[in-house]
Amino acid sequence: MAGPGELPPQEQVMQGLFGFMVTKCLSAVAKHKIPDTLKDGPLYYTELAEKTGTNQRALHRIMRMLSGIGMFTEPEPGKYALTPASELLRSDVPGSLHGMAVMVSSESHWQPWGRMEEVLKTGNSGAMHAFETDMFTWVQRDENKEQWQIFNEAMTSFSSGISHAIADALDFSGYKHIVDIGGGHGYFLKTILEKAPNAKGTLFDMPQVVEGANDLGERIQREGGDFFKAVPVGGDCYTLKHIIHDWGDEQSLTLLKNIASVMQPDAKILIAEIVMPETPEPHPAKFMDVNMLAMTEGGCERTEQEYADLFAKAGLKLNGIHPTPSPVSVVEAVKA
Ligand SMILES: C[S@@+](CC[C@H](N)C(=O)[O-])C[C@H]1O[C@@H](n2cnc3c(N)ncnc32)[C@H](O)[C@@H]1O
Numbered sequence: 001m002a003g004p005g006e007l008p009p010q011e012q013v014m015q016g017l018f019g020f021m022v023t024k025c026l027s028a029v030a031k032h033k034i035p036d037t038l039k040d041g042p043l044y045y046t047e048l049a050e051k052t053g054t055n056q057r058a059l060h061r062i063m064r065m066l067s068g069i070g071m072f073t074e075p076e077p078g079k080y081a082l083t084p085a086s087e088l089l090r091s092d093v094p095g096s097l098h099g100m101a102v103m104v105s106s107e108s109h110w111q112p113w114g115r116m117e118e119v120l121k122t123g124n125s126g127a128m129h130a131f132e133t134d135m136f137t138w139v140q141r142d143e144n145k146e147q148w149q150i151f152n153e154a155m156t157s158f159s160s161g162i163s164h165a166i167a168d169a170l171d172f173s174g175y176k177h178i179v180d181i182g183g184g185h186g187y188f189l190k191t192i193l194e195k196a197p198n199a200k201g202t203l204f205d206m207p208q209v210v211e212g213a214n215d216l217g218e219r220i221q222r223e224g225g226d227f228f229k230a231v232p233v234g235g236d237c238y239t240l241k242h243i244i245h246d247w248g249d250e251q252s253l254t255l256l257k258n259i260a261s262v263m264q265p266d267a268k269i270l271i272a273e274i275v276m277p278e279t280p281e282p283h284p285a286k287f288m289d290v291n292m293l294a295m296t297e298g299g300c301e302r303t304e305q306e307y308a309d310l311f312a313k314a315g316l317k318l319n320g321i322h323p324t325p326s327p328v329s330v331v332e333a334v335k336a
Contacts, residue, residue: 022069025062026089027105030098034059035082035089038072042081095161103154108139108147112294119294126294135295154211155184160242164193165326166272172196172237179204179235181227181259182243185213186220188231188272192239193219202232230255233262241272241328245288247296249310256314259336268319269333275321276301284327307331 007015015151029035032052035306037043045063049056060078066086067074073081082090090129091098103109105325112126119126127135139148166188172178180189183203193201202217203210207224216222222230228251233237238259244252259269285301292299302310311333322330 021065024105025066026071027101029062029066029086030089030091030101033061033091035086035098036091038080038082038086039090039113041123042075042079044079046078051196071188086265091157096157099150099154099157101203103150106147106150108135108151109128109145109295109332116294125297128297134297142222144232152185155242156187159184159187160191162241162272162324162326162328163188165324166241166328166330167191167195169324170270170322170330172199175199177202177234178237178239181231181238181240181255183239183241184209186216187223188241189220190217190238199237202235204232225256231234231255231258231262234264235317236260236264236267238263238267238269240269244271245273245292246296246299248300251298252310253314256310256316256333260315263335265335267334271318271333272328272332273306273331274301274327276302276303277331278305304331307333312336 006012018126032054034048036051037048037051044053045060046056048054048063049059052059063072064074066072067080070083071086071089073083075081088095088097089092090096091102095318107148111130115129117266118124118129118254122129125134127133127138131138138144141153167336173191174273175196176199178189178196178199179202180186180192181204183189183205186203189201193199200221202218203220203222204227205215206226210222210224213222225231244255247255256269263269266308274288276285276289277283289301292301297299304321306317310317315336316333317336319332319334322332324330
């Protein structure tokens with residue numbers, strides 16, 4: 001998306017209004033594995049359509065549009081190739097965004113986002129308007145199994161690049177017991193334990209989520225539960241990656257107080273989130289924040305000061321913010 005002043009005003013507005021077309025087309029080509037099919041080199045759309053079971057003419061028109069914005073290239077008319085951007089839409093590359101591309105236009109996201117006008121009017125989430133419940137509850141219903149799978153795959157693939165960036169940016173080597181709160185299927189915990197050779201790990205999430213975790217290895221135990229009720233006892237490091245931004249201050253406080261009440265006295269709480277800048281420049285935090293507005297009840301991206309205020313109410317204090325090579329930073333809290 002162009003920043004202010006980079007395009008003539010009409011083009012700037014039109015580019016903004018056409019954003020949904022880009023989303024939908026990127027999701028469609030990811031879902032039909034077009035980028036995976038181009039990994040060995042350029043293909044004419046006819047062959048590409050045959051290999052992917054898609055409609056020739058529709059594929060040509062979508063690829064022409066996406067090539068125009070640099071997502072693919074068209075080295076000869078009708079022949080398409082990957083760019084560094086669409087390489088990331090392959091499902092089999094490190095840091096793949098394939099799962100994200102599929103998720104953003106799946107029902108769990110598209111329906112809540114479709115209710116943005118009501119979100120603006122009421123301040124309630126789009127999920128509440130679309131599903132009459134929160135997204136986590138809706139996506140785990142039996143009838144939404146496919147949506148749940150899409151959601152988990154997206155979280156895992158989105159998590160992979162960021163997990164390595166965090167593991168490389170911080171020193172985990174001194175910890176003995178790392179508890180990952182809301183750790184999903186355990187990718188992040190496994191990644192940081194590689195940098196913490198003397199530590200055991202506890203993967204904590206809802207029972208049905210931790211049950212689905214595979215290949216955790218000998219050092220990780222799993223524990224199912226509700227983090228608003230209680231969290232595993234006695235860790236010297238509690239990690240929360242993309243957890244706090246899902247919740248409003250009241251629920252975040254309950255969770256932080258639960259951790260503060262059971263952690264070792266000198267333990268650290270490490271919160272991995274995109275920190276909201278206080279300045280007006282374009283920033284991924286501002287997009288993620290509106291996504292939280294659409295998708296969650298009270299979730300948001302917070303500024304450094306907002307984290308400090310939240311910690312103070314939970315008997316904690318801000319002990320530093322560690323940037324990583326990804327947009328995500330690690331916000332560190334200790335007992336006050
Ligand atoms: C946005 S995902 C983040 C997953 C993982 N930390 C990551 O970064 O990929 C939020 C996680 O919180 C878990 N969760 C939501 N509510 C929870 C609760 N009340 N108790 C425990 N886990 C919960 C979800 O199951 C999900 O795995």
